[in-house]
Amino acid sequence: MDEASNGGDLICAVDLGGTNLRAANIDRDGCIHERIKHPTPKSEHAKDIVSAIASAVRESESECQKRGGRIHAVSVVVPGSVQVETGIVVNAPNINCLQGFRLAAALESVLDRPVLLENDANAAALGEMWRGAARGCQTIICLTLGTGVGGGIILEGKLWRGIDGTAGEIGHTSVEPFNGVKCKCGNTGCLEVYASATAIIRMTREALKQHPESAMGSVPIEEFTSEKIYQAGLKGDEVALSVFRSMGVRLGVAMANLVNIFNPEMIVIGGGVSAAWDLFARQAREEVVKRAFPVPAKRCQIVRAECGDDAGLIGAAKLAFVR
Numbered sequence: 001m002d003e004a005s006n007g008g009d010l011i012c013a014v015d016l017g018g019t020n021l022r023a024a025n026i027d028r029d030g031c032i033h034e035r036i037k038h039p040t041p042k043s044e045h046a047k048d049i050v051s052a053i054a055s056a057v058r059e060s061e062s063e064c065q066k067r068g069g070r071i072h073a074v075s076v077v078v079p080g081s082v083q084v085e086t087g088i089v090v091n092a093p094n095i096n097c098l099q100g101f102r103l104a105a106a107l108e109s110v111l112d113r114p115v116l117l118e119n120d121a122n123a124a125a126l127g128e129m130w131r132g133a134a135r136g137c138q139t140i141i142c143l144t145l146g147t148g149v150g151g152g153i154i155l156e157g158k159l160w161r162g163i164d165g166t167a168g169e170i171g172h173t174s175v176e177p178f179n180g181v182k183c184k185c186g187n188t189g190c191l192e193v194y195a196s197a198t199a200i201i202r203m204t205r206e207a208l209k210q211h212p213e214s215a216m217g218s219v220p221i222e223e224f225t226s227e228k229i230y231q232a233g234l235k236g237d238e239v240a241l242s243v244f245r246s247m248g249v250r251l252g253v254a255m256a257n258l259v260n261i262f263n264p265e266m267i268v269i270g271g272g273v274s275a276a277w278d279l280f281a282r283q284a285r286e287e288v289v290k291r292a293f294p295v296p297a298k299r300c301q302i303v304r305a306e307c308g309d310d311a312g313l314i315g316a317a318k319l320a321f322v323r
């Protein structure tokens with residue numbers, strides 16, 4: 001590469017979320033230049049998703065061309081499993097029309113340049129390792145606590161995708177084998193039904209039935225968010241505090257298993273729910289120490305993510321630069 005590294009030589013990274021479609025032009029140093037955000041089309045047809053992504057890429061491109069930038073490739077992260085080699089979306093529970101769809105090929109034919117696909121949580125793990133909390137590490141696990149719980153596993157610098165591209169579904173490992181809450185994956189007792197934003201809201205509603213005296217009881221049910229429950233916890237609301245404590249214990253059970261299996265240097269925790277770190281991290285850490293072997297438990301740092309919403313975009317760009 002003889003081009004200047006900063007700002008001219010770009011990847012257009014696209015994060016196709018269930019709610020928003022975000023795109024950003026990212027350089028070889030992992031710096032974000034132009035960025036745009038539009039609602040993800042609510043459509044039954046994959047072609048509408050393709051045209052929304054294509055128009056976001058064109059918009060990003062015309063922005064960077066104004067200052068002489070050039071987009072080499074497009075790297076798209078999706079909320080689901082993907083087969084990286086074929087560019088097929090294996091499943092995407094929140095964007096059903098993409099299931100089994102050859103998204104990379106469809107985008108390549110309209111954009112006329114290479115297009116990569118990756119799972120969102122995998123990309124977030126790479127982003128945190130490149131530009132975030134796990135800089136300098138080689139073996140890490142990244143958990144994203146959002147509407148659901150995503151996971152990404154990087155072993156000795158390499159993303160572990162599994163034989164079918166479905167690896168890293170840590171949100172759907174069992175933490176409650178008996179009488180567990182039903183998960184949308186079909187299993188019961190998955191980590192996701194105890195540690196996602198959705199789970200925090202459900203657990204709070206359940207706890208309020210036993211504790212109507214809580215100040216949370218006056219909040220209309222439709223206004224519940226994990227953020228509001230966190231705020232109530234900060235003010236000392238016992239229902240909110242107990243929900244986050246119990247979430248921390250389940251998260252710690254899952255992390256103790258990860259620590260024993262992978263002996264990682266670091267577990268990075270991101271996603272919206274990680275904002276409530278102070279209310280669950282201690283319980284989670286204690287559970288790891290209680291359950292995992294002492295040597296890997298002592299070794300493993302458990303830290304908050306640093307890239308925020310941009311982790312997936314940054315990781316997607318990294319994938320395209322190394323490809």
Ligand SMILES: [Zn+2]
Nearest residue numbers: 172183185190
């Ligand atoms: Zn599940």
